[in-house]
Amino acid sequence: MSGLLGKIDAILAAALAAFGEASEVKALEEARVKYLGVKGQLTEQSRTVGSLPPAERPAAGQAVNLALKEAKAAHQAAAARLERANSQKPGLDVTLPGRRRALGRQHLISRTMDEICEIFERLGFSVVEGPEVETDYYNFEALNFPADHPSRDMQESLFVGEGLLLRTHTSPVQIRTMEKRKPPVWIVAPGKTYRRDDDITHSPMFHQVEGLVVDQGITMADLKGVLSAFATAFFSPDTAIRLRPSFFPFTEPSAEVDIACVLCGGRGCRLCKGSGWLELLGSGMVDPALYKYVGYEGEGVTGFAFGLGVDRAAMLKYGLSNIRHLYEGDLRFLEQF
Numbered sequence: 001m002s003g004l005l006g007k008i009d010a011i012l013a014a015a016l017a018a019f020g021e022a023s024e025v026k027a028l029e030e031a032r033v034k035y036l037g038v039k040g041q042l043t044e045q046s047r048t049v050g051s052l053p054p055a056e057r058p059a060a061g062q063a064v065n066l067a068l069k070e071a072k073a074a075h076q077a078a079a080a081r082l083e084r085a086n087s088q089k090p091g092l093d094v095t096l097p098g099r100r101r102a103l104g105r106q107h108l109i110s111r112t113m114d115e116i117c118e119i120f121e122r123l124g125f126s127v128v129e130g131p132e133v134e135t136d137y138y139n140f141e142a143l144n145f146p147a148d149h150p151s152r153d154m155q156e157s158l159f160v161g162e163g164l165l166l167r168t169h170t171s172p173v174q175i176r177t178m179e180k181r182k183p184p185v186w187i188v189a190p191g192k193t194y195r196r197d198d199d200i201t202h203s204p205m206f207h208q209v210e211g212l213v214v215d216q217g218i219t220m221a222d223l224k225g226v227l228s229a230f231a232t233a234f235f236s237p238d239t240a241i242r243l244r245p246s247f248f249p250f251t252e253p254s255a256e257v258d259i260a261c262v263l264c265g266g267r268g269c270r271l272c273k274g275s276g277w278l279e280l281l282g283s284g285m286v287d288p289a290l291y292k293y294v295g296y297e298g299e300g301v302t303g304f305a306f307g308l309g310v311d312r313a314a315m316l317k318y319g320l321s322n323i324r325h326l327y328e329g330d331l332r333f334l335e336q337f
């Protein structure tokens with residue numbers, strides 16, 4: 001009996017020492033298995049109690065139980081000590097502020113498009129949209145394009161099926177709007193447009209904002225007044241514009257609108273190739289030939305329209321050297337705006 005009690009004391013002392021010395025979770029677990037596991041040394045002792053003479057069993061049982069209790073408490077204390085130590089290791093400072101997710105931002109094109117539409121909304125225009133896959137009828141025919149116009153050629157526009165193409169401009173929205181609404185019409189139509197173009201100032205997919213006004217007594221002075229108000233709001237308050245004669249099948253007369261060079265203010269520099277002007281958009285008075293397609297004949301109205309390149313406007317405003325910067329998804333570029 002005394003032999004057993006002595007043995008229990010010795011094992012307990014060894015167990016307490018092992019738990020106390022364990023400096024890692026793995027070592028502590030090994031010690032627990034060694035002394036308290038199913039085949040652990042203290043657990044084994046509790047089994048030998050049954051083989052003792054009945055008179056000795058109570059005292060021996062009590063001694064083993066006490067030893068087990070003490071060993072388990074020491075193991076728990078050691079486990080808590082290791083957990084505390086681990087949570088205080090460098091790299092796990094719970095007082096540090098959490099890691100914030102970087103917030104995204106609007107792409108420069110979307111921002112420019114919104115900004116352009118807001119300016120026209122302040123001038124009394126409302127925003128409408130049209131489909132990007134268009135029929136030949138809306139993209140060309142109802143816009144007075146002759147049947148043999150080069151942009152109707154398969155080589156020039158991006159056709160996606162018989163008589164179906166990716167719209168080459170936002171002008172089809174003019175026809176779609178006039179079909180649905182009676183004058184007065186004051187709308188802008190932003191959206192994506194597609195052409196077989198690809199160089200530093202032209203992209204196969206780009207963006208336009210179409211403008212259309214059809215009302216009583218609209219003249220070219222209204223066209224110039226509205227576009228001048230736009231240019232001063234979008235670029236800077238002293239931005240001058242000029243109208244240059246041009247041709248579009250759906251406007252008559254037609255004009256390219258240039259702004260005074262954003263770099264040199266009109267004196268002439270590398271950007272404007274010495275001319276002092278930069279081309280911004282196409283425009284003109286709505287050709288009355290369109291009215292027969294949309295049932296406006298006899299309304300006694302006149303109108304003007306314009307088509308503004310959004311990518312071009314962003315390039316001019318922010319001094320971008322290559323249109324591809326807008327489409328490469330390089331955050332070092334995009335995060336500047």
Ligand code: FA5
Nearest residue numbers: 169171197202203206280281282283305306307309312
């Ligand atoms: C048109 O697209 C006419 N629909 C504009 C218009 C509307 C005239 C209403 C009259 C009345 P144009 O092909 O010039 O016109 O294009 C207009 C603008 O789109 C250009 O000034 C340019 O800024 C932009 N643009 C044209 N092609 C590209 C391209 N591949 N990449 C980027 N911008 C382009």
